Amino acid sequence: MADHEVLTPVPGTFYRRPDPDSDPFKNEGDSVEAGETIGLVEIMKNFQPVEAEVGGTLARFLVETDDTVAAGQPVAVVDDGA
Amino acid sequence: MKRVLVANRGEIAVRIIRAAHDLGLEVVAVYSEADGAAPHVRMADEAVAIGPPPAGKSYLDMTAIVEAAHGSGAEAVHPGYGFLSERADFASTVEGADLRYVGPKPEHIALMGDKARARAAAEDVGVPTIPGSDGAVEDADEAAEVAGEIGYPVALKAAGGGGGRGIRIVHDEATLHSQYKTAAREAAGAFDDARVYVERFITAARHVEVQVLGDGERAIHLHERECSLQRRRQKVVEESPAPKLAEATRTGLLDAAIALCAEIGYRSAGTVEFLVDASSGEFFFIEMNTRIQVEHPVTEVITGVDLIAEQLRIAGGEPLRLRQEDVAPRGCAIELRINAEDPANNFMPSPGSLDHVVLPAGPWVRMDTWMEPGGEVPPFYDSLLGKLIVWGPDRGSALARARRALGELEVEGVKTTKPLLATLLAEDWFAEGEFNTGTLETWLEETTNGSARG
Secondary structure, eight states: OOEEEEEOSSOEEEESSSSTTSOOSOOTTOEEOTTOEEEEEEETTEEEEEEOSSOEEEEEESSOTTOEEOTTOEEEEEEOOO | OOEEEEOOOHHHHHHHHHHHHHTTOEEEEEEEGGGTTOHHHHHSSEEEEEEOSSGGGTTTOHHHHHHHHHHHTOOEEEOOSSTTTTOHHHHHHHHHTTOEESSSOHHHHHHHHSHHHHHHHHHHTTOOBOOBOSSSOSSHHHHHHHHHHHOSSEEEEETTOOTTOSEEEEOSHHHHHHHHHHHHHHHHHHHSOOOEEEEEOOSSEEEEEEEEEEESSOEEEEEEEEOOOEETTEEOEEEESOTTOOHHHHHHHHHHHHHHHHHHTOEEEEEEEEEEETTTOOEEEEEEEOSOOTTHHHHHHHHOOOHHHHHHHHHTTOOOOOOGGGOOOOSEEEEEEEESEEGGGTTEEOOEEOOEEEOOOSTTEEEEEOOOTTOEEOTTSOOEEEEEEEEESSHHHHHHHHHHHHHHOEEESSOOSHHHHHHHHTOHHHHTTOOOTTHHHHHHHHHHHHHHHO
Protein backbone atom coordinates (compact mmCIF):
# COMPACT_ATOMS: atom_id res chain seq x y z
CA MET A 1 0.00 0.00 0.00
CA ALA A 2 1.58 3.24 -1.09
CA ASP A 3 -0.17 6.57 -0.84
CA HIS A 4 0.41 9.21 -3.49
CA GLU A 5 -0.68 12.79 -3.01
CA VAL A 6 -2.44 14.45 -5.93
CA LEU A 7 -1.20 18.04 -6.21
CA THR A 8 -2.96 20.94 -7.92
CA PRO A 9 -0.59 22.60 -10.39
CA VAL A 10 -2.32 25.97 -10.02
CA PRO A 11 -3.83 28.01 -7.16
CA GLY A 12 -7.50 28.94 -7.02
CA THR A 13 -10.84 27.46 -5.96
CA PHE A 14 -11.25 23.67 -5.93
CA TYR A 15 -14.29 21.82 -7.30
CA ARG A 16 -15.04 18.10 -7.18
CA ARG A 17 -17.71 18.30 -9.92
CA PRO A 18 -17.40 19.32 -13.60
CA ASP A 19 -20.42 21.60 -13.07
CA PRO A 20 -22.89 22.12 -10.22
CA ASP A 21 -25.51 19.79 -11.77
CA SER A 22 -23.20 16.84 -12.39
CA ASP A 23 -21.88 14.02 -10.22
CA PRO A 24 -18.42 14.37 -8.68
CA PHE A 25 -15.52 13.24 -10.90
CA LYS A 26 -14.60 10.73 -8.18
CA ASN A 27 -15.86 9.60 -4.81
CA GLU A 28 -13.65 8.21 -2.06
CA GLY A 29 -13.13 4.50 -2.74
CA ASP A 30 -13.47 4.84 -6.54
CA SER A 31 -10.76 3.45 -8.77
CA VAL A 32 -8.61 5.99 -10.59
CA GLU A 33 -6.40 5.66 -13.65
CA ALA A 34 -3.17 7.57 -14.16
CA GLY A 35 -3.95 10.85 -15.92
CA GLU A 36 -7.61 10.81 -14.93
CA THR A 37 -9.24 14.07 -13.77
CA ILE A 38 -10.29 14.03 -10.12
CA GLY A 39 -11.26 17.71 -9.75
CA LEU A 40 -11.02 21.22 -11.19
CA VAL A 41 -9.33 24.35 -9.96
CA GLU A 42 -10.80 27.67 -11.05
CA ILE A 43 -8.00 30.12 -11.73
CA MET A 44 -8.84 33.56 -13.13
CA LYS A 45 -12.13 32.37 -14.65
CA ASN A 46 -10.41 29.36 -16.26
CA PHE A 47 -10.89 25.78 -15.14
CA GLN A 48 -7.75 23.65 -14.92
CA PRO A 49 -8.11 19.88 -14.42
CA VAL A 50 -6.37 18.22 -11.49
CA GLU A 51 -5.15 14.82 -12.67
CA ALA A 52 -3.97 11.76 -10.74
CA GLU A 53 -0.36 10.93 -11.60
CA VAL A 54 -0.71 7.27 -10.64
CA GLY A 55 -3.61 4.82 -10.83
CA GLY A 56 -5.19 3.02 -7.91
CA THR A 57 -7.96 3.79 -5.44
CA LEU A 58 -8.95 7.31 -4.46
CA ALA A 59 -8.34 6.95 -0.72
CA ARG A 60 -9.51 10.39 0.39
CA PHE A 61 -9.93 14.03 -0.54
CA LEU A 62 -7.90 16.56 1.46
CA VAL A 63 -9.96 19.57 0.34
CA GLU A 64 -13.61 20.02 -0.57
CA THR A 65 -15.54 21.92 -3.24
CA ASP A 66 -15.20 25.72 -2.84
CA ASP A 67 -12.02 25.43 -0.75
CA THR A 68 -9.22 27.74 -1.82
CA VAL A 69 -5.99 25.96 -2.72
CA ALA A 70 -2.38 27.05 -3.25
CA ALA A 71 -0.20 25.96 -6.18
CA GLY A 72 1.32 22.58 -5.39
CA GLN A 73 -1.07 21.87 -2.54
CA PRO A 74 -2.15 18.21 -2.08
CA VAL A 75 -5.90 17.88 -2.78
CA ALA A 76 -6.37 14.09 -2.60
CA VAL A 77 -4.59 10.83 -1.84
CA VAL A 78 -4.46 7.86 -4.24
CA ASP A 79 -3.51 4.41 -2.97
CA ASP A 80 -1.71 2.52 -5.74
CA GLY A 81 -2.38 -0.86 -4.07
CA ALA A 82 1.28 -1.84 -4.26
CA MET B 1 -24.89 62.50 -2.51
CA LYS B 2 -21.64 62.55 -0.54
CA ARG B 3 -20.49 58.97 -0.15
CA VAL B 4 -20.44 56.16 -2.69
CA LEU B 5 -19.61 52.48 -2.27
CA VAL B 6 -17.61 50.78 -5.03
CA ALA B 7 -18.76 47.15 -5.35
CA ASN B 8 -15.74 45.97 -7.30
CA ARG B 9 -11.98 45.44 -7.21
CA GLY B 10 -8.91 45.76 -9.45
CA GLU B 11 -8.34 48.52 -11.94
CA ILE B 12 -12.00 49.53 -12.26
CA ALA B 13 -12.34 50.05 -8.49
CA VAL B 14 -9.26 52.31 -8.60
CA ARG B 15 -10.72 54.14 -11.62
CA ILE B 16 -14.09 54.76 -9.91
CA ILE B 17 -12.42 55.92 -6.66
CA ARG B 18 -10.44 58.50 -8.64
CA ALA B 19 -13.52 59.84 -10.43
CA ALA B 20 -15.44 60.05 -7.15
CA HIS B 21 -12.57 61.87 -5.41
CA ASP B 22 -12.32 64.27 -8.36
CA LEU B 23 -15.97 65.14 -7.69
CA GLY B 24 -15.32 65.61 -3.97
CA LEU B 25 -17.19 62.44 -3.01
CA GLU B 26 -16.08 60.07 -0.26
CA VAL B 27 -15.60 56.44 -1.20
CA VAL B 28 -16.23 53.17 0.58
CA ALA B 29 -14.35 50.17 -0.81
CA VAL B 30 -15.27 46.54 -0.24
CA TYR B 31 -12.76 43.72 -0.35
CA SER B 32 -12.38 39.97 -0.01
CA GLU B 33 -9.80 38.28 2.19
CA ALA B 34 -7.56 38.00 -0.89
CA ASP B 35 -7.54 41.78 -1.45
CA GLY B 36 -6.73 43.23 1.97
CA ALA B 37 -3.55 44.86 0.66
CA ALA B 38 -4.98 45.90 -2.71
CA PRO B 39 -4.67 49.55 -3.79
CA HIS B 40 -8.45 50.15 -3.95
CA VAL B 41 -8.67 49.38 -0.22
CA ARG B 42 -5.95 51.88 0.59
CA MET B 43 -7.24 54.62 -1.71
CA ALA B 44 -10.80 54.58 -0.34
CA ASP B 45 -11.87 56.68 2.64
CA GLU B 46 -13.22 53.56 4.31
CA ALA B 47 -12.97 49.86 3.47
CA VAL B 48 -15.26 47.02 4.50
CA ALA B 49 -14.32 43.32 4.44
CA ILE B 50 -17.12 41.32 2.78
CA GLY B 51 -15.96 37.71 2.79
CA PRO B 52 -13.59 34.95 1.66
CA PRO B 53 -11.63 35.04 -1.62
CA PRO B 54 -14.02 33.24 -4.03
CA ALA B 55 -16.18 35.90 -5.69
CA GLY B 56 -19.37 33.98 -4.92
CA LYS B 57 -18.71 34.54 -1.23
CA SER B 58 -17.60 38.18 -1.47
CA TYR B 59 -17.91 40.41 -4.57
CA LEU B 60 -21.08 38.58 -5.67
CA ASP B 61 -22.69 38.60 -2.22
CA MET B 62 -25.50 41.17 -2.60
CA THR B 63 -26.49 41.05 1.07
CA ALA B 64 -22.93 41.66 2.27
CA ILE B 65 -22.55 44.61 -0.11
CA VAL B 66 -25.83 46.26 0.88
CA GLU B 67 -24.94 45.78 4.55
CA ALA B 68 -21.52 47.34 3.92
CA ALA B 69 -23.24 50.35 2.32
CA HIS B 70 -25.65 50.79 5.21
CA GLY B 71 -22.98 50.26 7.86
CA SER B 72 -20.62 52.80 6.30
CA GLY B 73 -23.16 55.50 5.53
CA ALA B 74 -22.79 55.20 1.74
CA GLU B 75 -25.72 56.61 -0.24
CA ALA B 76 -24.93 55.05 -3.62
CA VAL B 77 -23.41 51.88 -5.07
CA HIS B 78 -21.27 51.75 -8.22
CA PRO B 79 -21.05 48.18 -9.56
CA GLY B 80 -18.17 48.70 -12.06
CA TYR B 81 -18.12 45.96 -14.73
CA GLY B 82 -18.34 42.19 -14.31
CA PHE B 83 -19.46 40.81 -10.92
CA LEU B 84 -22.96 42.23 -10.16
CA SER B 85 -22.94 44.94 -12.83
CA GLU B 86 -25.51 43.39 -15.17
CA ARG B 87 -27.81 41.89 -12.58
CA ALA B 88 -31.24 43.54 -12.58
CA ASP B 89 -31.94 41.91 -9.22
CA PHE B 90 -28.86 43.61 -7.73
CA ALA B 91 -29.90 47.02 -9.06
CA SER B 92 -33.39 46.61 -7.64
CA THR B 93 -32.03 45.27 -4.33
CA VAL B 94 -29.82 48.37 -4.04
CA GLU B 95 -32.68 50.73 -4.88
CA GLY B 96 -35.01 48.79 -2.57
CA ALA B 97 -32.51 49.37 0.25
CA ASP B 98 -32.81 53.17 -0.10
CA LEU B 99 -29.53 53.47 -1.98
CA ARG B 100 -28.85 54.99 -5.38
CA TYR B 101 -27.67 52.56 -8.07
CA VAL B 102 -24.95 54.12 -10.23
CA GLY B 103 -26.21 52.56 -13.42
CA PRO B 104 -29.33 51.99 -15.49
CA LYS B 105 -32.85 51.35 -14.27
CA PRO B 106 -33.30 47.69 -13.26
CA GLU B 107 -35.93 47.13 -15.99
CA HIS B 108 -33.45 48.17 -18.67
CA ILE B 109 -30.78 45.79 -17.35
CA ALA B 110 -33.42 43.02 -17.53
CA LEU B 111 -34.59 44.08 -21.02
CA MET B 112 -31.12 44.09 -22.55
CA GLY B 113 -30.11 40.91 -20.68
CA ASP B 114 -32.81 39.01 -22.56
CA LYS B 115 -31.48 38.59 -26.12
CA ALA B 116 -34.88 38.06 -27.76
CA ARG B 117 -36.48 41.07 -26.02
CA ALA B 118 -33.43 43.24 -26.75
CA ARG B 119 -33.63 42.33 -30.44
CA ALA B 120 -37.34 43.15 -30.49
CA ALA B 121 -36.68 46.51 -28.79
CA ALA B 122 -34.12 47.35 -31.50
CA GLU B 123 -36.48 46.33 -34.29
CA ASP B 124 -39.25 48.45 -32.75
CA VAL B 125 -37.20 51.60 -33.37
CA GLY B 126 -36.08 50.52 -36.83
CA VAL B 127 -32.55 49.45 -35.82
CA PRO B 128 -31.40 46.65 -38.14
CA THR B 129 -30.80 43.21 -36.61
CA ILE B 130 -29.13 40.27 -38.32
CA PRO B 131 -31.65 38.89 -40.84
CA GLY B 132 -32.90 35.44 -39.90
CA SER B 133 -35.82 33.22 -38.95
CA ASP B 134 -38.40 34.53 -36.50
CA GLY B 135 -37.30 32.28 -33.62
CA ALA B 136 -36.62 28.57 -34.18
CA VAL B 137 -37.59 26.89 -37.48
CA GLU B 138 -39.83 23.76 -37.66
CA ASP B 139 -37.69 21.66 -39.97
CA ALA B 140 -35.02 21.64 -42.68
CA ASP B 141 -37.51 22.76 -45.37
CA GLU B 142 -38.40 25.87 -43.41
CA ALA B 143 -34.69 26.51 -42.76
CA ALA B 144 -34.05 26.27 -46.53
CA GLU B 145 -36.92 28.65 -47.24
CA VAL B 146 -35.58 31.25 -44.78
CA ALA B 147 -32.03 30.82 -46.10
CA GLY B 148 -33.30 31.37 -49.66
CA GLU B 149 -34.86 34.66 -48.55
CA ILE B 150 -31.91 36.06 -46.59
CA GLY B 151 -29.19 34.65 -48.86
CA TYR B 152 -26.20 32.34 -48.28
CA PRO B 153 -24.00 31.80 -46.34
CA VAL B 154 -26.22 31.26 -43.31
CA ALA B 155 -25.51 30.13 -39.77
CA LEU B 156 -27.60 27.40 -38.17
CA LYS B 157 -27.60 28.16 -34.47
CA ALA B 158 -28.81 26.15 -31.49
CA ALA B 159 -31.74 27.99 -29.87
CA GLY B 160 -30.52 26.82 -26.46
CA GLY B 161 -26.87 27.65 -27.16
CA GLY B 162 -24.75 30.70 -26.55
CA GLY B 163 -21.25 32.03 -26.42
CA GLY B 164 -20.49 30.89 -29.96
CA ARG B 165 -21.22 27.21 -29.30
CA GLY B 166 -23.53 25.13 -31.50
CA ILE B 167 -23.09 27.13 -34.70
CA ARG B 168 -22.81 25.58 -38.20
CA ILE B 169 -22.08 27.62 -41.31
CA VAL B 170 -23.86 26.56 -44.53
CA HIS B 171 -22.86 27.92 -47.92
CA ASP B 172 -25.59 26.54 -50.23
CA GLU B 173 -28.96 24.80 -50.25
CA ALA B 174 -27.45 21.46 -51.31
CA THR B 175 -25.64 21.07 -47.97
CA LEU B 176 -28.31 22.74 -45.84
CA HIS B 177 -30.46 19.63 -45.39
CA SER B 178 -27.68 17.38 -44.15
CA GLN B 179 -26.16 20.16 -42.01
CA TYR B 180 -29.56 20.86 -40.49
CA LYS B 181 -29.86 17.28 -39.25
CA THR B 182 -26.38 17.41 -37.74
CA ALA B 183 -27.03 20.81 -36.15
CA ALA B 184 -30.31 19.64 -34.57
CA ARG B 185 -28.69 16.44 -33.27
CA GLU B 186 -25.73 18.35 -31.83
CA ALA B 187 -28.02 20.94 -30.27
CA ALA B 188 -30.07 18.21 -28.61
CA GLY B 189 -26.91 16.57 -27.29
CA ALA B 190 -25.19 19.72 -26.10
CA PHE B 191 -28.10 21.81 -24.82
CA ASP B 192 -30.91 19.26 -24.41
CA ASP B 193 -32.84 21.38 -26.92
CA ALA B 194 -32.97 20.37 -30.62
CA ARG B 195 -34.42 23.70 -31.81
CA VAL B 196 -32.38 25.50 -34.43
CA TYR B 197 -32.73 28.97 -35.90
CA VAL B 198 -31.29 30.46 -39.06
CA GLU B 199 -29.32 33.68 -39.37
CA ARG B 200 -27.34 35.37 -42.11
CA PHE B 201 -23.63 34.60 -41.68
CA ILE B 202 -21.37 37.61 -42.13
CA THR B 203 -18.07 36.31 -43.48
CA ALA B 204 -15.98 39.34 -42.56
CA ALA B 205 -17.55 41.26 -39.68
CA ARG B 206 -16.22 44.09 -37.60
CA HIS B 207 -17.30 44.73 -34.03
CA VAL B 208 -18.15 48.40 -33.64
CA GLU B 209 -19.86 49.72 -30.53
CA VAL B 210 -21.36 53.06 -29.57
CA GLN B 211 -20.87 54.69 -26.16
CA VAL B 212 -24.04 56.32 -24.86
CA LEU B 213 -24.97 58.43 -21.85
CA GLY B 214 -28.52 59.14 -20.75
CA ASP B 215 -30.30 60.66 -17.78
CA GLY B 216 -33.60 58.82 -18.24
CA GLU B 217 -35.02 61.65 -20.32
CA ARG B 218 -32.39 62.50 -22.89
CA ALA B 219 -29.54 60.49 -24.41
CA ILE B 220 -26.39 61.34 -26.35
CA HIS B 221 -23.68 59.23 -28.01
CA LEU B 222 -19.94 59.65 -27.52
CA HIS B 223 -19.00 58.11 -30.83
CA GLU B 224 -17.85 54.62 -31.60
CA ARG B 225 -15.14 52.17 -30.58
CA GLU B 226 -13.69 49.49 -32.83
CA CYS B 227 -13.21 46.21 -30.88
CA SER B 228 -12.82 43.52 -33.55
CA LEU B 229 -9.54 42.14 -32.22
CA GLN B 230 -10.81 39.43 -29.91
CA ARG B 231 -9.68 36.09 -28.59
CA ARG B 232 -12.38 33.75 -27.35
CA ARG B 233 -14.79 36.69 -27.40
CA GLN B 234 -12.52 38.68 -25.10
CA LYS B 235 -11.41 42.01 -26.52
CA VAL B 236 -7.64 42.50 -26.72
CA VAL B 237 -7.21 45.92 -28.37
CA GLU B 238 -9.77 48.71 -28.82
CA GLU B 239 -9.61 52.03 -30.57
CA SER B 240 -11.58 55.07 -31.62
CA PRO B 241 -12.47 56.24 -34.19
CA ALA B 242 -13.09 52.95 -36.03
CA PRO B 243 -10.72 52.70 -39.00
CA LYS B 244 -12.06 51.78 -42.46
CA LEU B 245 -15.63 52.64 -41.54
CA ALA B 246 -17.68 54.37 -44.23
CA GLU B 247 -19.06 57.71 -43.06
CA ALA B 248 -22.65 56.65 -43.86
CA THR B 249 -22.23 53.51 -41.75
CA ARG B 250 -20.76 55.49 -38.87
CA THR B 251 -23.62 58.00 -38.91
CA GLY B 252 -26.13 55.17 -39.25
CA LEU B 253 -25.01 53.28 -36.21
CA LEU B 254 -24.56 56.36 -34.03
CA ASP B 255 -28.14 57.42 -34.87
CA ALA B 256 -29.41 53.87 -34.25
CA ALA B 257 -27.84 53.76 -30.77
CA ILE B 258 -29.44 57.08 -29.83
CA ALA B 259 -32.84 56.04 -31.22
CA LEU B 260 -32.80 52.93 -29.02
CA CYS B 261 -31.74 54.79 -25.84
CA ALA B 262 -34.17 57.67 -26.41
CA GLU B 263 -37.05 55.27 -26.96
CA ILE B 264 -36.57 53.38 -23.68
CA GLY B 265 -35.46 56.41 -21.62
CA TYR B 266 -32.04 54.95 -20.82
CA ARG B 267 -30.17 56.22 -17.77
CA SER B 268 -26.39 56.22 -17.09
CA ALA B 269 -23.58 54.93 -19.33
CA GLY B 270 -24.18 52.09 -21.77
CA THR B 271 -22.80 50.54 -24.93
CA VAL B 272 -24.76 49.51 -27.99
CA GLU B 273 -22.86 46.83 -29.91
CA PHE B 274 -23.09 46.29 -33.66
CA LEU B 275 -21.63 43.93 -36.24
CA VAL B 276 -20.59 45.70 -39.42
CA ASP B 277 -20.40 43.71 -42.65
CA ALA B 278 -16.95 44.76 -43.87
CA SER B 279 -17.84 44.17 -47.51
CA SER B 280 -21.26 45.83 -47.74
CA GLY B 281 -21.06 48.36 -44.90
CA GLU B 282 -24.39 47.11 -43.52
CA PHE B 283 -24.64 47.14 -39.73
CA PHE B 284 -26.69 45.06 -37.33
CA PHE B 285 -27.53 45.44 -33.62
CA ILE B 286 -26.11 42.59 -31.52
CA GLU B 287 -26.66 43.63 -27.93
CA MET B 288 -26.53 46.44 -25.42
CA ASN B 289 -24.26 46.36 -22.38
CA THR B 290 -25.94 48.16 -19.51
CA ARG B 291 -22.81 49.17 -17.57
CA ILE B 292 -19.49 50.94 -17.90
CA GLN B 293 -17.11 48.88 -20.07
CA VAL B 294 -13.47 47.94 -19.72
CA GLU B 295 -12.57 49.96 -22.84
CA HIS B 296 -14.37 53.18 -21.79
CA PRO B 297 -11.09 55.19 -21.52
CA VAL B 298 -10.71 55.11 -25.32
CA THR B 299 -13.81 57.27 -25.53
CA GLU B 300 -12.76 59.48 -22.62
CA VAL B 301 -9.42 60.22 -24.24
CA ILE B 302 -10.86 61.37 -27.59
CA THR B 303 -13.86 63.26 -26.14
CA GLY B 304 -12.48 64.69 -22.88
CA VAL B 305 -15.57 63.39 -21.05
CA ASP B 306 -15.08 61.50 -17.76
CA LEU B 307 -17.73 58.80 -18.19
CA ILE B 308 -17.55 57.57 -14.58
CA ALA B 309 -17.94 61.12 -13.25
CA GLU B 310 -20.99 61.56 -15.52
CA GLN B 311 -22.43 58.29 -14.19
CA LEU B 312 -21.98 59.56 -10.62
CA ARG B 313 -23.56 62.94 -11.43
CA ILE B 314 -26.56 61.30 -13.09
CA ALA B 315 -26.96 58.89 -10.14
CA GLY B 316 -26.91 61.93 -7.86
CA GLY B 317 -29.98 63.23 -9.68
CA GLU B 318 -28.37 65.78 -12.01
CA PRO B 319 -29.64 66.00 -15.57
CA LEU B 320 -27.21 65.17 -18.37
CA ARG B 321 -24.90 68.19 -18.67
CA LEU B 322 -23.79 67.57 -22.22
CA ARG B 323 -25.62 68.28 -25.42
CA GLN B 324 -24.80 66.21 -28.49
CA GLU B 325 -23.03 69.17 -30.06
CA ASP B 326 -20.76 69.46 -26.98
CA VAL B 327 -19.16 66.10 -27.80
CA ALA B 328 -16.33 66.78 -30.22
CA PRO B 329 -13.92 63.86 -30.64
CA ARG B 330 -10.33 64.68 -31.40
CA GLY B 331 -7.55 62.47 -32.77
CA CYS B 332 -7.21 58.74 -32.21
CA ALA B 333 -7.03 56.62 -29.04
CA ILE B 334 -5.84 53.02 -28.74
CA GLU B 335 -6.14 50.75 -25.70
CA LEU B 336 -4.08 47.63 -25.03
CA ARG B 337 -5.24 45.18 -22.36
CA ILE B 338 -2.48 43.87 -20.13
CA ASN B 339 -3.51 40.50 -18.71
CA ALA B 340 -1.74 38.16 -16.28
CA GLU B 341 -1.63 35.37 -18.84
CA ASP B 342 1.16 33.59 -20.65
CA PRO B 343 0.68 34.00 -24.40
CA ALA B 344 3.52 31.51 -25.01
CA ASN B 345 1.63 28.83 -23.06
CA ASN B 346 -1.91 28.98 -24.46
CA PHE B 347 -2.74 32.04 -22.33
CA MET B 348 -2.38 30.11 -19.08
CA PRO B 349 -3.46 32.37 -16.18
CA SER B 350 -0.46 33.62 -14.23
CA PRO B 351 -1.21 34.81 -10.68
CA GLY B 352 1.64 35.64 -8.30
CA SER B 353 3.67 38.41 -6.73
CA LEU B 354 4.56 41.54 -8.68
CA ASP B 355 8.28 41.62 -7.93
CA HIS B 356 9.01 44.50 -10.25
CA VAL B 357 6.70 46.99 -11.96
CA VAL B 358 7.55 50.01 -14.11
CA LEU B 359 4.56 51.77 -15.65
CA PRO B 360 4.69 53.74 -18.90
CA ALA B 361 4.19 57.50 -18.71
CA GLY B 362 4.79 60.65 -20.70
CA PRO B 363 2.64 62.78 -22.98
CA TRP B 364 -0.76 61.34 -23.93
CA VAL B 365 -0.15 58.04 -22.16
CA ARG B 366 -2.69 56.81 -19.61
CA MET B 367 -2.28 53.64 -17.58
CA ASP B 368 -5.42 52.44 -15.76
CA THR B 369 -4.12 49.75 -13.44
CA TRP B 370 -3.92 48.40 -9.94
CA MET B 371 -0.41 47.03 -10.44
CA GLU B 372 2.30 48.19 -8.03
CA PRO B 373 5.65 46.76 -6.97
CA GLY B 374 5.08 44.19 -4.22
CA GLY B 375 1.45 43.73 -5.21
CA GLU B 376 -0.17 40.33 -5.20
CA VAL B 377 -2.22 39.04 -8.15
CA PRO B 378 -4.66 36.56 -6.64
CA PRO B 379 -5.86 33.54 -8.65
CA PHE B 380 -9.53 34.13 -7.85
CA TYR B 381 -10.51 36.93 -10.21
CA ASP B 382 -10.11 37.84 -13.85
CA SER B 383 -6.66 38.32 -15.25
CA LEU B 384 -6.85 42.01 -16.22
CA LEU B 385 -3.87 43.83 -14.69
CA GLY B 386 -4.42 47.09 -16.45
CA LYS B 387 -5.03 48.97 -19.65
CA LEU B 388 -2.55 51.11 -21.52
CA ILE B 389 -4.32 53.91 -23.38
CA VAL B 390 -2.55 56.31 -25.71
CA TRP B 391 -3.68 59.26 -27.79
CA GLY B 392 -2.33 60.75 -30.98
CA PRO B 393 -3.58 63.39 -33.41
CA ASP B 394 -3.98 60.61 -35.98
CA ARG B 395 -3.90 56.81 -36.00
CA GLY B 396 -0.28 56.58 -37.14
CA SER B 397 1.04 58.70 -34.30
CA ALA B 398 -1.18 56.90 -31.78
CA LEU B 399 0.27 53.59 -32.97
CA ALA B 400 3.84 54.87 -32.67
CA ARG B 401 3.08 56.10 -29.16
CA ALA B 402 1.49 52.75 -28.26
CA ARG B 403 4.71 50.96 -29.29
CA ARG B 404 6.84 53.40 -27.31
CA ALA B 405 4.68 53.24 -24.17
CA LEU B 406 4.32 49.45 -24.24
CA GLY B 407 8.11 49.24 -24.46
CA GLU B 408 8.38 51.16 -21.20
CA LEU B 409 6.13 48.72 -19.33
CA GLU B 410 8.07 46.28 -17.16
CA VAL B 411 6.38 43.56 -15.11
CA GLU B 412 8.20 40.74 -13.35
CA GLY B 413 6.76 38.02 -11.15
CA VAL B 414 3.80 37.13 -13.35
CA LYS B 415 3.58 36.46 -17.09
CA THR B 416 1.74 39.12 -19.08
CA THR B 417 0.35 39.63 -22.56
CA LYS B 418 2.89 42.39 -23.25
CA PRO B 419 5.02 40.32 -25.70
CA LEU B 420 1.94 39.40 -27.72
CA LEU B 421 0.79 43.01 -27.89
CA ALA B 422 4.26 44.13 -28.97
CA THR B 423 4.22 41.60 -31.83
CA LEU B 424 0.72 42.68 -32.81
CA LEU B 425 1.69 46.37 -32.91
CA ALA B 426 4.44 45.51 -35.39
CA GLU B 427 2.08 43.84 -37.89
CA ASP B 428 1.38 45.66 -41.15
CA TRP B 429 -2.25 44.52 -41.27
CA PHE B 430 -2.82 46.08 -37.86
CA ALA B 431 -1.12 49.32 -38.87
CA GLU B 432 -3.34 49.43 -41.95
CA GLY B 433 -6.51 48.71 -39.98
CA GLU B 434 -7.20 45.64 -42.10
CA PHE B 435 -8.85 43.21 -39.70
CA ASN B 436 -12.17 41.71 -38.64
CA THR B 437 -13.50 39.65 -35.72
CA GLY B 438 -11.76 36.50 -36.98
CA THR B 439 -8.33 38.03 -37.69
CA LEU B 440 -6.72 37.81 -34.24
CA GLU B 441 -7.47 34.12 -33.66
CA THR B 442 -6.28 33.17 -37.15
CA TRP B 443 -3.12 35.23 -36.63
CA LEU B 444 -2.52 33.61 -33.21
CA GLU B 445 -2.78 30.13 -34.73
CA GLU B 446 -0.33 31.06 -37.49
CA THR B 447 2.21 32.77 -35.22
CA THR B 448 2.02 30.01 -32.59
CA ASN B 449 2.51 27.29 -35.22
CA GLY B 450 5.30 29.33 -36.78
CA SER B 451 7.22 29.70 -33.51
CA ALA B 452 6.63 26.01 -32.68
CA ARG B 453 8.28 25.07 -36.00
CA GLY B 454 10.90 27.57 -34.94
